[in-house]
Amino acid sequence: xxxxxxxxxxxxxxxxxxxxxxxxxxxxxxxxxxxxxxxxxxxxxxxxxxxxxxxxxxxxxxxxxxxxxxxxxxxxxxxxxxxxxxxxxxxxxxxxxxxxxxxxxxxxxxxxxxxxxxxxxxxxxxxxxxxxxxxxxxxxxxxxxxxxxxxxxxxxxxxxxxxxxxxxxxxxxxxxxxxxxxxxxxxxxxxxxxxxxxxxxxxxxxxxxxxxxxxxxxxxxxxxxxxxxxxxxxxxxxxxxxxxxxxxxxxxxxxxxxxxxxxxxxxxxxxxxxxxxxxxxxxxxxxxxxxxxxxxxxxxxxxxxxxxxxxxxxxxxxxxxxxxxxxxxxxxxxxxxxxxxxxxxxxxxxxxxxxxxxxxxxxxxxxxxxxxxxxxxxxxxxxxxxxxxxxxxxxxxxxxxxxxxxxxxxxxxxxxxxxxxxxxxxxxxxxxxxxxxxxxxxxxxxxxxxxxxxxxxxxxxxxxxxxxxxxxxxxxxxxxxxxxxxxxxxxxxxxxxxxxxxxxxxxxxxxxxxxxxxxxxxxxxxxxxxxxxxxxxxxxxxxxxxxxxxxxxxxxxxxxxxxxxxxxxxxxxxxxxxxxxxxxxxxxxxxxxxxxxxxxxxxxxxxxxxxxxxxxxxxxxxxxxxxxxxxxxxxxxxxxxxxxxxxxxxxxxxxxxxxxxxxxxxxxxxxxxxxxxxxxxxxxxxxxxxxxxxxxxxxxxxxxxxxxxxxxxxxxxxxxxxxxxxxxxxxxxxxxxxxxxxxxxxxxxxxxxxxxxxxxxxxx
Numbered sequence: 001x002x003x004x005x006x007x008x009x010x011x012x013x014x015x016x017x018x019x020x021x022x023x024x025x026x027x028x029x030x031x032x033x034x035x036x037x038x039x040x041x042x043x044x045x046x047x048x049x050x051x052x053x054x055x056x057x058x059x060x061x062x063x064x065x066x067x068x069x070x071x072x073x074x075x076x077x078x079x080x081x082x083x084x085x086x087x088x089x090x091x092x093x094x095x096x097x098x099x100x101x102x103x104x105x106x107x108x109x110x111x112x113x114x115x116x117x118x119x120x121x122x123x124x125x126x127x128x129x130x131x132x133x134x135x136x137x138x139x140x141x142x143x144x145x146x147x148x149x150x151x152x153x154x155x156x157x158x159x160x161x162x163x164x165x166x167x168x169x170x171x172x173x174x175x176x177x178x179x180x181x182x183x184x185x186x187x188x189x190x191x192x193x194x195x196x197x198x199x200x201x202x203x204x205x206x207x208x209x210x211x212x213x214x215x216x217x218x219x220x221x222x223x224x225x226x227x228x229x230x231x232x233x234x235x236x237x238x239x240x241x242x243x244x245x246x247x248x249x250x251x252x253x254x255x256x257x258x259x260x261x262x263x264x265x266x267x268x269x270x271x272x273x274x275x276x277x278x279x280x281x282x283x284x285x286x287x288x289x290x291x292x293x294x295x296x297x298x299x300x301x302x303x304x305x306x307x308x309x310x311x312x313x314x315x316x317x318x319x320x321x322x323x324x325x326x327x328x329x330x331x332x333x334x335x336x337x338x339x340x341x342x343x344x345x346x347x348x349x350x351x352x353x354x355x356x357x358x359x360x361x362x363x364x365x366x367x368x369x370x371x372x373x374x375x376x377x378x379x380x381x382x383x384x385x386x387x388x389x390x391x392x393x394x395x396x397x398x399x400x401x402x403x404x405x406x407x408x409x410x411x412x413x414x415x416x417x418x419x420x421x422x423x424x425x426x427x428x429x430x431x432x433x434x435x436x437x438x439x440x441x442x443x444x445x446x447x448x449x450x451x452x453x454x455x456x457x458x459x460x461x462x463x464x465x466x467x468x469x470x471x472x473x474x475x476x477x478x479x480x481x482x483x484x485x486x487x488x489x490x491x492x493x494x495x496x497x498x499x500x501x502x503x504x505x506x507x508x509x510x511x512x513x514x515x516x517x518x519x520x521x522x523x524x525x526x527x528x529x530x531x532x533x534x535x536x537x538x539x540x541x542x543x544x545x546x547x548x549x550x551x552x553x554x555x556x557x558x559x560x561x562x563x564x565x566x567x568x569x570x571x572x573x574x575x576x577x578x579x580x581x582x583x584x585x586x587x588x589x590x591x592x593x594x595x596x597x598x599x600x601x602x603x604x605x606x607x608x609x610x611x612x613x614x615x616x617x618x619x620x621x622x623x624x625x626x627x628x629x630x631x632x633x634x635x636x637x638x639x640x641x642x643x644x645x646x647x648x649x650x651x652x653x654x655x656x657x658x659x660x661x662x663x664x665x666x667x668x669x670x671x672x673x674x675x676x677x678x679x680x681x682x683x684x685x686x687x688x689x690x691x692x693x694x695x696x697x698x699x700x701x702x703x704x705x706x707x708x709x710x711x712x713x714x715x716x717x718x719x720x721x722x723x724x725x726x727x728x729x730x731x732x733x734x735x736x737x738x739x740x741x742x743x744x745x746x747x748x749x750x751x752x753x754x755x756x757x758x759x760x761x762x763x764x
Contacts, residue, residue, distance in 0.1 A: 024098065031432055033168065034071055038062040038124060040175035044213050046182055050146050050749075055133040059158050071119040074127065076112040077101065077163050079156035081134045088128040089112055103165055104381050109156055129159045136201055138691035143348075145689055146183045147720065147747045147756065148220035152283055158215050165551040167379045169325035182219045186209040188538040189233065189275055190217040191286030211320040213286040221720060222276065233275045234296045236522065236719030242296040244579065248275050249291070249301065249309060249495045249666045253350075256310040259344045260317060263410045264417070268321035272646055282748045283311030286320050293717070294639035295605070298600075299598075299612075302605040303357060306348075310341035318422070319349055326423035328442055334386060339401075342394065349602050353570045358394075359540070359567065362519060362526070366538040369524050376424075396441045399520040403434055403475070406733040415763030440472045441522075447471055450494070451528045452515040461503050462510045463639040464531075468494035470521075479517035482508035489517070544576045547649015558582040571603040575610045582614060591618040603724040604642030616651060625655045646750050646760055649725055649741065652713070659713050665724055668746065668753040669709040676700050676707035691754040696758055706731035712741075720748045721756070728763050738763050 017250035041060040046054070048548075065071045077082075080100070088094045099111035112129070119125055142155035155163060160171045179188040192209030207217075225243055227250035234246050243326040243625045253272055261267045270286060276293035281291040289312040293304050314337040318324055318513045338361070348353030368384040376390065378385050401409045412430040416422055428438050448470025456463045468474050473495050480488045486508060494500035494515075504510060514530045516523075526538040535543045540563045548556040560577035561569060578593035594614035597607050616631030633656065635648035668687075675683040681701035688697050700707070705730065713725040724746055729739040745757035 032067060033162055034065065034069075035063045035074060036066045037160060037162075037171040037173040039173055039609070040066050040160075040177075042217050043178045044151075044217070045179070045180045046149055046219070047144060048181055049752040053135050053158065053691060054133075055135065055144060055149075055151070057133065057158070059126065059163075060126055060128045061159070062126050063123060063161065065119045065121050067260050067756070068121050071123070072116050074114045074116055075518055076114065076127070076129065076159040076161055076163060077131075077156065078112060078131070079133060080108050080110045082110055082157075082159075083109075083132045083134070084112055084129060084565060085132070086128075086130040087112070088248065089114065089116055090125050091128075101163070103163070109163065110516035112159060131155055131159070132267070134182060134281070134689060136696050140277075140281075140283075140681060143279070144691055145756075146749050147184075147217065147689065148186065148217040148278075150280060152280060153214040153285070154215045165380045167377070168327055169329040170214070170371040170380075172214060172323060172600050174211065175209050175213055175215045177207045177209075177215055178218060179219070180219055185220045186231075188217055188219045189273060189288065190215070191273070192290040193271065209270075211286055211316070212323050213320055216283075216285055217275070218275070218278075218280075221718075225250065227251065230254060230274065233273065233720075235276055235293055237716075237719035238296060245296045245298070245301065246274075248294075251276065252301070253289075253313060255310050255348060256313045256341070256344050257316075259347060260314050260340060263340060264314075264317045265414050268316050270316060270320070272313070273290065282308055284308070284315065287313070287316050289313075290525075291505050291641070293313070294637070297637040297639070298605060298608060299634055300608070301602070302608060303345075303353075303602045304605060306345055306602060307338075307341055307357065310338045310344045314340050314576050317417075321420075322417045323421045324423075326425060328424045330378070330380070330385065331375050331393040331396070331424055332422060332427075334390040338390050338394040339397040345602075353602050354553045356518065356571070357569065359570065361391040361394055362522075363539050363541065365395070365522065367527065369446050369522070372445060374444055384433065390511035392446070395520065395522050396438075397443075398479075399437070400434055400516075401518060403437070404431055416677045436472050440470075444471070446524055447524045448474065448521055449525050449528070450474060450521065450523060450525050451475065452478070452513050452517045452531045455510040455513050455530045457509065458508060460596065461505045464502050464504070464510075464513045466492070466494050466500035466502065466515055467499070468496060468498055470496060470523075472496050472615070474516070474521055475516050476516040476520070478502045479514045480504050480510045481512040482506055482558050483511050484508050490664040498693070535559070540567070540570070545572055548576050548580055551583070553583040554578040557584070569600070571597050571600050571607040575607045575614075578608065578614050582617065587621050589619055590614060592711050594618065604692065605638055608646070609635050609638040609648075612638065613648045613651070616648065616655075616693050620651065620655065629655045642760070646741070646762065649713070649743070651740075656713075661711050661714050662722075664753060665714050665722065665746065666711055667709060668728065670722070672755065673709055674706050676704045687755055689749065689754045693758055703732050705733060706737070717745075722746050723759060725760075730763060740764050 039062040043058045045056040081666050087094055092112060096112055098115045099113060101109045101111050103109055106383055135142050141152050142157055143150045162171045164170045177190055182188055190207045191213055192207045194208040215533045221236045223238045225232040225234055225246040227247045230250035230253045232246040232250050234242055239742060253274060253292050257267055273288045275290055276296055277290045278293055279289050281292040289309055291305055291308060318337055319333045342354055342357055345357055364387055368387050372384050372388045375389060378388055416426045416430060431438060451467040453465035473493050477495045478490050488504045489508060490502045492502050516529060527533060527535050532592045537543050544556050544559045547559060552576045556576060557580040560573050572595050574593055576588045581593060582590035594611045597603055597611040612631045612635035616628040619628035619631060629652060632648045632652040635644055639645060672687050675687055679702050684697050684701045703764055708729040709726040710722055712727055715723040717723060726742050740763035741760060742763055743760035745759055747756040
């Protein structure tokens with residue numbers, strides 16, 4: 001069966017599913033929607049006891065009939081764990097029924113079906129829903145805890161008519177949010193302007209987001225740093241270095257905002273907040289951005305943090321100030337935001353750094369290119385959705401800007417944004433000269449492959465054959481590298497399903513040729529863009545890592561050097577080169593490469609972790625234990641890569657003397673050891689923060705015959721949280737004795753420690 005037939009069957013199946021889904025849900029038609037949210041007004045009451053696992057809420061939605069027909073039924077979607085107690089329409093109590101809606105796999109939403117008085121087209125009305133939401137287990141999407149609660153849109157914690165998976169765009173609207181009953185010493189945060197209401201035990205935070213958004217909030221304890229008009233919330237008790245990282249992030253946010261304003265117009269008036277979180281990093285909404293709490297403890301800002309902040313700020317324009325909807329809306333909301341963010345990264349850190357980021361995006365998309373669908377029909381139900389609309393989308397916008405010109409592109413974009421709404425169809429219509437490219441890019445699966453032939457010398461010229469296996473013409477740059485290192489470039493158009501040729505007049509032998517050296521076009525294969533062909537795969541990191549994992553360190557070194565010759569700033573590959581050198585006993589050379597990664601302008605957090613571990617191991621080889629211990633500490637603080645952090649902890653224990661350990665932490669584990677072998681689940685649960693690690697707790701109670709903990713190290717996270725590294729010896733029913741390293745997260749509630757997470761568990 002050919003690839004085209006398979007793709008046709010996939011598209012047909014998807015369309016069939018879409019039709020069935022539309023008939024079943026009625027309001028969820030792909031072509032149009034019935035109800036549009038004009039405003040949310042949500043009041044939340046948090047539980048007052050740790051044992052209470054219910055969020056109590058009242059959500060009032062102002063809705064508009066946008067279908068053009070009279071409406072008499074409303075379907076709201078909310079999480080399946082919600083208990084609806086009452087529904088009112090225009091302040092009148094009304095009956096409702098419930099149903100189930102599958103959203104992929106074993107996941108479901110609850111459908112709340114409300115009968116309405118006849119609602120005329122363009123008529124606005126209100127619906128109030130009273131409900132409780134049970135949270136069985138804390139996660140990054142929803143959590144209830146005395147140390148911090150968190151509810152993000154994809155936890156489906158509030159009712160809304162159009163599913164978060166609606167192909168033409170989920171509901172975004174201005175919202176008001178009032179949170180009551182937070183724990184003492186904690187603060188509530190979301191997006192928009194903040195006001196404090198009430199007093200005493202009824203104190204709450206009231207927020208108003210005047211731009212389009214999706215309600216969310218979190219509570220916790222933070223220190224606040226104000227810089228350049230940006231509020232940064234970082235772990236309580238942050239030291240000077242952490243505050244320095246906070247100021248740097250604020251500065252980046254300010255620069256990204258100014259960069260975007262030059263392209264998209266005056267910046268929307270909304271507070272910008274950057275919040276350090278334990279879970280949910282990468283989420284953003286209406287100018288509020290979640291970053292990993294560990295990012296403040298790292299020695300420098302990493303590449304993912306820069307992209308997260310930049311993309312989040314760009315979405316204030318694309319989605320918040322301007323409503324983005326319609327088919328393939330994610331290509332604008334995610335893809336255009338990623339393209340502009342990468343352009344900002346280039347302006348701030350240089351083209352080489354931006355090219356590495358584009359390489360990561362391209363590689364991520366290449367991993368799913370053979371199973372994705374056309375962008376105009378992909379849905380958040382697809383597991384590859386964000387990869388496709390974000391990474392392929394960014395490539396399409398870059399190619400369009402290259403063709404149309406930057407000034408023309410952003411002039412047209414600003415024109416389309418003036419009415420406060422933006423759809424992909426409007427942008428496509430504005431660039432009719434690029435219709436063939438845009439029709440192919442958005443309406444078809446990726447089916448392009450560009451190939452280059454071996455350079456053929458003929459007298460004083462060298463001829464290079466080209467091929468385009470794709471369905472549209474490709475205007476590309478051809479780069480040739482001569483034996484003396486000279487780079488030559490030529491631009492040509494290779495016709496669809498056709499061949500082309502370029503000639504370079506040079507006396508030097510051309511040793512390497514590359515088609516589409518700018519990598520403007522999404523392709524099904526990138527490895528044949530180069531001649532002589534270097535590798536048979538598009539993933540440059542994988543071709544090195546695969547050999548490294550097989551312990552073919554010489555082969556890994558060879559591949560890494562080949563890649564770095566062309567992409568010297570690719571820190572992920574340089575780390576593998578350094579590790580391969582170290583494994584071969586080439587300590588001095590490895591140390592040099594690790595240091596290069598550590599000095600890099602914008603490495604990944606993973607690279608920082610491995611670089612510090614490698615520098616520590618190199619220092620240990622030369623007998624410098626004190627210096628080695630410092631590097632191991634840095635690797636641990638990055639908290640970015642499991643293997644690197646685990647090894648750094650093991651090496652630190654070899655180099656450090658006996659650590660001073662807080663007696664209260666020792667006392668906690670004495671009590672926990674007793675609870676573990678008591679046979680009573682209630683004893684174990686009493687020592688764990690409610691809602692945290694229930695499976696871990698359930699696996700201990702009634703099963704452990706022996707549980708003995710020896711505390712080795714305690715690393716402070718903030719004023720109320722620590723990581724305790726322990727040596728653990730256990731014996732479970734019907735099992736042999738096991739022992740090994742574990743790292744537990746402890747959180748202080750009142751004056752007492754409780755277990756709130758298991759970060760590492762290497763007990764075998």
